[in-house]
Amino acid sequence: MAGLAGLGILKSAWSQPLFMKQIPAPNGARAHVENRRLLNFAEGRIKLAAWERQHLHECEVCQAMVCVFMRQPV
Numbered sequence: 001m002a003g004l005a006g007l008g009i010l011k012s013a014w015s016q017p018l019f020m021k022q023i024p025a026p027n028g029a030r031a032h033v034e035n036r037r038l039l040n041f042a043e044g045r046i047k048l049a050a051w052e053r054q055h056l057h058e059c060e061v062c063q064a065m066v067c068v069f070m071r072q073p074v
Ligand SMILES: [Zn+2]
Pocket: 031, 032, 033, 055, 059, 060, 061, 062, 063
């Protein structure tokens, strides 16, 4: 799980209100990282691609997803 050390940003996202509703992407821009990949990433099974890491830094939706997955006692 050492690769998760750089995800301190997630903590700030966690303190924000949860958004279960769909938020339209600005400019209809890029797609989110696949939930399945976020799950695998949260469990330390894969490393995200460069664009996925970049997206994760900028995307509150994906950050929240990772937070949820990381709290799943699988
Ligand atoms: Zn996203």
